[in-house]
Amino acid sequence: MARLGINQYGKAETHLVRVVRDAPAHEVRDLLVSVALSGALEAVHLDGDNSAVLATDTQKNTVYAFAREHGVGTPEAFAALLARHFVGGAITRARVEVREVAWTRLSDHAFTQASSEQRVAVVVAEADAQWFVSGLSGLVVLKTTDSEFHGFPRDRYTTLAETDDRVLATEVAARWRHDGSADFGAARAALLECFAAHHSLSLQQTLYAMGSAVLDACPGVAEIRLSMPNKHHFVVDLSPFGLENPNEVFHADDRPYGLIEGAVVRDGAPEAGPVWDPYPLV
Structure with a gap:
């Protein structure tokens, strides 16, 4: 049957x-x-x-x-x-x-x-009810410093070097559910201002900071979900040409890429209702 x-x-x-x-x-x-x-x-x-x-x-x-x-x-x-x-x-x-x-x-x-x-x-x-989600996609941001990545586990397959100064770039997709009162401009500005000001130890940490900034800026937002691919920039080895490269020349690699996703939820936030399901994270 x-x-x-x-x-x-x-x-x-x-x-x-x-x-x-x-x-x-x-x-x-x-x-x-x-x-x-x-x-x-x-x-x-x-x-x-x-x-x-x-x-x-x-x-x-x-x-x-x-x-x-x-x-x-x-x-x-x-x-x-x-x-x-x-x-x-x-x-x-x-x-x-x-x-x-x-x-x-x-x-x-x-x-x-x-x-x-x-x-x-x-x-x-x-x-007798309605639910709101607002957001954006395709928001490309990049910072040339104030980004680190180190302290991760290493095994026989690990070749990535640790760094305390790297280019951090991503294409932000974000969705925030709210009560209908959230100001789109304020939420977008909070995402951008946090990305610019935040000293990043990982893209995960930056995602959480950006989501928290939206909750602070928009009291009507109950939850924000973000999807942030790591648009990798690798320092080019110029030593074969007798040149140093102090983090100035990079190869931008479009794939494969790390994909960082997560939600930041306000304490005591109401349930999402049907606005998320059966749809993916963002």
Whole structure:
């Protein structure tokens, strides 16, 4: 015998570009919107009965129509607006994820996109509750000193040299769950300021310090999860050419890489609810 397990469906990565023209200097909002709906959907899976299925094409059209009728606002506000709209009838839970890429202004009507960074907002709504996660991905940071790595175990397979002065670089992906009040700008600034100021003895230590800094800066944040690959920079041996290399010339190696991940949780924080599961760490 078999039974239907956890399931959801929706429209993924609707690409919405909203131009705001209500001032001489226009504004461009560039969003990827993904919707996932779940609820009493056994009949469509078991019998092919579509009477409870809101077509994914309708979901896409709703995204575009809401952008015109209501504007976009913050990614969190737009995600919440959509999620609340989709809950009803057979649909008991809606998850909406909004990813935004920023455009930098060149003039009133011209823009450039030069960064891989994305702002991320996720809202899960039920009839009487909703949960918020905000975050970012693709935030590349590097520091040229104030980073060490030593004291690790050594065995016959260990070749990595210990160091008390290295380049530390990573591409931060972070998600923080909150009560809807967390200021994205304050959280992002806390991540950057901590990375710049922290004297690192390991990337793990830096991850914990950065997560703690967000909790300090944003009282509404209950938990932050971070994924930080170590973008390795190895000192090049220039001795065959009769040259010294006092930590000035590096080989940047893109793979394989160390991947450091972890969560920092506020003492007494409420349970996460459905906003994390069944999704990965970030």
